[in-house]
Amino acid sequence: MLRSPRPIIATLIALLGASLLWMSARPSPVTAQGTFDWKRFNGKQIRFLVNSHDWTNEIIRPALPEFEQLTGIKVAWEIFPEDQFRQKLAVEMVSGSGSVDGFMSLTSWDGLRFLKAGWYEPIEKYVKNPALTSPQFLFEDFFPNTRQIATVNGQLIGVPLYPEVELLYYRKDVFKAKNLAVPQTMEEWEEAAKKLTDKANNFYGFVSRGKRSAAVYTLAPFIFNFGGQWLDKDGQPQLTTPAAVKGLDLYGRMLREYGPPGVVNVHTYEVVDLMSQGRVAMASDSSNWVSSFENPAKSKVAGQLGYARIPRGPAGSHTPLISWAISVSAQSKNKEAAWYFIQWATSRDMVLRQAKAKIPVARESAWKSHEFQSSLPKEWLAMFQAALPDGYPNQANPVVVAVPETRDAIGAAIVAVIEGQPARDAAEKAQKAVAEIIKKTQ
Amino acid sequence: MSTLLTSGRLATSAPARPRGAAVERWIDRNLRWLLPGPAVATMFLLMVFPLVYTAYLSLHEWYASSVLGPRFIGLQNYVQLFARDERFWPALVTTLVFTVGSVTFTVTLGLGIAHLLVRAFPGRGLARTLMLLPMIATPVAMALVWMTMMSPTIGVLNWLLSLVGLPPSAWVSSPKSVIAALLLVETWMWTPMTTLICLAGLAALPGEPFESARVDGASSWQVFWHVTLPLLRATLVIAALFRTIDALKVFDIVYVMTEGGPGFASETLNLYVFQTSFKYLNLGYASALIVVFFTVIAAASLLLIRVRRTAW
Numbered sequence: 001m002l003r004s005p006r007p008i009i010a011t012l013i014a015l016l017g018a019s020l021l022w023m024s025a026r027p028s029p030v031t032a033q034g035t036f037d038w039k040r041f042n043g044k045q046i047r048f049l050v051n052s053h054d055w056t057n058e059i060i061r062p063a064l065p066e067f068e069q070l071t072g073i074k075v076a077w078e079i080f081p082e083d084q085f086r087q088k089l090a091v092e093m094v095s096g097s098g099s100v101d102g103f104m105s106l107t108s109w110d111g112l113r114f115l116k117a118g119w120y121e122p123i124e125k126y127v128k129n130p131a132l133t134s135p136q137f138l139f140e141d142f143f144p145n146t147r148q149i150a151t152v153n154g155q156l157i158g159v160p161l162y163p164e165v166e167l168l169y170y171r172k173d174v175f176k177a178k179n180l181a182v183p184q185t186m187e188e189w190e191e192a193a194k195k196l197t198d199k200a201n202n203f204y205g206f207v208s209r210g211k212r213s214a215a216v217y218t219l220a221p222f223i224f225n226f227g228g229q230w231l232d233k234d235g236q237p238q239l240t241t242p243a244a245v246k247g248l249d250l251y252g253r254m255l256r257e258y259g260p261p262g263v264v265n266v267h268t269y270e271v272v273d274l275m276s277q278g279r280v281a282m283a284s285d286s287s288n289w290v291s292s293f294e295n296p297a298k299s300k301v302a303g304q305l306g307y308a309r310i311p312r313g314p315a316g317s318h319t320p321l322i323s324w325a326i327s328v329s330a331q332s333k334n335k336e337a338a339w340y341f342i343q344w345a346t347s348r349d350m351v352l353r354q355a356k357a358k359i360p361v362a363r364e365s366a367w368k369s370h371e372f373q374s375s376l377p378k379e380w381l382a383m384f385q386a387a388l389p390d391g392y393p394n395q396a397n398p399v400v401v402a403v404p405e406t407r408d409a410i411g412a413a414i415v416a417v418i419e420g421q422p423a424r425d426a427a428e429k430a431q432k433a434v435a436e437i438i439k440k441t442q
Numbered sequence: 443m444s445t446l447l448t449s450g451r452l453a454t455s456a457p458a459r460p461r462g463a464a465v466e467r468w469i470d471r472n473l474r475w476l477l478p479g480p481a482v483a484t485m486f487l488l489m490v491f492p493l494v495y496t497a498y499l500s501l502h503e504w505y506a507s508s509v510l511g512p513r514f515i516g517l518q519n520y521v522q523l524f525a526r527d528e529r530f531w532p533a534l535v536t537t538l539v540f541t542v543g544s545v546t547f548t549v550t551l552g553l554g555i556a557h558l559l560v561r562a563f564p565g566r567g568l569a570r571t572l573m574l575l576p577m578i579a580t581p582v583a584m585a586l587v588w589m590t591m592m593s594p595t596i597g598v599l600n601w602l603l604s605l606v607g608l609p610p611s612a613w614v615s616s617p618k619s620v621i622a623a624l625l626l627v628e629t630w631m632w633t634p635m636t637t638l639i640c641l642a643g644l645a646a647l648p649g650e651p652f653e654s655a656r657v658d659g660a661s662s663w664q665v666f667w668h669v670t671l672p673l674l675r676a677t678l679v680i681a682a683l684f685r686t687i688d689a690l691k692v693f694d695i696v697y698v699m700t701e702g703g704p705g706f707a708s709e710t711l712n713l714y715v716f717q718t719s720f721k722y723l724n725l726g727y728a729s730a731l732i733v734v735f736f737t738v739i740a741a742a743s744l745l746l747i748r749v750r751r752t753a754w
């Protein structure tokens with residue numbers, strides 16, 4: 001007698017049902033995340049090369065077990081100081097072994113080089129795919145201008161992590177004593193620097209970076225505010241335009257006349273030292289330094305600092321807007337798993353943790369959170385947020401392939417102008433040098 | 443010695459293992475190649491190969507970050523370097539000026555201090571030990587300390603100058619004074635080494651020439667000039683040779699204190715090579731620079747060795 005197949009099918013269906021029941025009943029964070037399948041890449045192993053920063057060390061590293069529990073993906077999180085990080089990443093990527101699944105990059109610095117070398121996996125298709133991106137991720141939550149930081153040559157190549165703009169730091173007490181208003185325009189800025197300089201008492205009106213390569217970043221707003229740009233639409237340098245020469249001239253003059261002696265050796269750390277030691281009335285530099293300045297253990301001027309936007313020129317007030325971003329490697333064999341990690345590391349919950357640790361965030365929800373708003377000076381928050389939409393993404397320097405070389409060439413012009421050379425001559429020399437570097441490397 | 447031992451074993455084991463015997467005979471015959479073999483191979487791997495490979499790379503255009511491999515461009519890197527590079531010649535001049543200054547100051551001072559420390563006086567051991575300290579300390583840490591001391595706004599050196607009524611200096615923060623300021627640090631750091639070499643040289647000198655000079659009524663200056671110096675010549679050339687090679691490839695103090703700045707005012711060849719290879723990742727061009735740099739060092743060394751051989 002032939003046995004009917006029906007019992008077998010019934011058994012199969014029953015088994016399937018039971019296993020489905022068992023799966024959904026399993027206590028797991030999946031239930032909290034709705035229907036999105038976080039366990040899809042369970043058992044995969046991924047490896048990230050990252051740059052040492054409070055975010056990599058203190059926010060993500062301790063939270064890795066949470067991710068591994070949520071997804072079942074095992075993560076190697078390899079942290080290196082900036083210079084070694086770039087060398088290590090270059091060696092691994094050039095070897096093409098595919099053992100790196102994701103990495104960080106400072107897009108203003110590395111972006112075009114990495115893109116042209118084909119190291120970035122474009123991630124637009126991951127963000128748009130509901131099977132790969134949790135509905136909770138909400139990329140729209142990132143400030144629009146910060147999404148541009150992670151966009152190189154029109155391609156979305158990663159997620160921005162901790163944005164920075166440039167701000168004007170000033171001594172409220174000194175301004176009050178001299179009965180001066182906070183400068184709103186470039187002219188008022190120079191005027192204030194002049195009035196506040198008291199060389200006999202070793203006190204200076206203004207400081208910013210004067211050291212070759214570093215100074216390019218703080219020169220940028222001077223060029224932008226007069227209406228200049230680093231490059232034109234064809235990617236050619238624009239250093240000899242009237243706006244650029246004017247900006248270079250003013251920057252050099254302010255540092256020469258109202259800056260501390262030896263300003264050509266001043267990097268960002270010296271800017272922070274001079275301000276913290278109470279030697280200068282104003283400083284322009286990255287917004288990042290607020291915690292240092294407000295820490296009474298490190299700063300003699302804690303509590304006396306005011307924060308303002310970089311004074312505007314004829315073209316408004318624009319500063320570079322830069323950030324490190326985290327990306328999927330184009331060589332990875334586990335791209336989806338790497339993307340899972342990135343969307344977790346930049347999820348609303350994780351970014352909120354970052355905000356609580358006073359690290360600036362690119363997500364609006366975390367920025368507006370009570371924790372972040374109450375952890376930093378109100379004025380700083382307001383000025384940062386006002387400067388953000390006017391910031392030029394990635395324009396800390398010309399976005400070219402050979403950034404260090406280009407920055408050295410422009411930096412040499414800045415030093416020359418501080419030393420008293422005419423801005424036009426210095427700009428022409430830099431223009432020629434940068435044009436040659438671009439021709440040679442692109 | 444080893445040949446004897448091997449032949450002894452050969453005699454007893456030869457009948458039992460003819461094949462082993464053949465091998466041993468071969469080893470025996472070629473011992474003069476075999477024994478230095480590992481050393482020669484190591485030398486080849488660690489020195490000759492990199493040198494030849496660098497020379498080969500210097501004929502290519504190659505960026506480390508590029509997906510493309512090295513591209514052969516013949517001597518173009520060298521043409522660029524000698525004819526069009528605006529940083530190469532200033533870097534070469536800076537390197538030579540720095541080297542001449544460094545060798546002159548460290549050797550002269552080293553000889554003088556050694557002359558003082560060679561005689562017996564109470565506390566000589568302590569003085570000799572203390573004198574060594576600048577050389578023993580980590581150059582990077584010392585460079586950072588000097589940088590802080592030389593800070594024009596908050597540094598202690600300008601305060602000291604003001605105490606004796608001198609105007610403040612910009613030290614490493616002005617293109618005009620940066621080389622002098624770096625030479626000051628270099629001299630402070632490396633004079634102990636030349637002192638040490640000179641002390642060893644002085645201690646090894648025979649006593650008779652000094653005695654007879656004094657018997658003949660020579661003044662101490664005449665003794666120093668006509669007896670000590672000629673006798674110490676070999677020692678001084680060694681000290682100068684070491685210092686020349688070290689000073690030509692100076693890196694740490696310059697990198698830490700100025701990164702070659704202000705502008706490129708203190709950029710030495712070595713620093714330029716570092717920037718080109720590790721910052722700009724331009725390995726082809728950096729290789730060409732290295733080849734030129736290597737030639738400069740080799741030439742300086744040969745010159746000094748020749749000086750040592752020729753008569754005074």
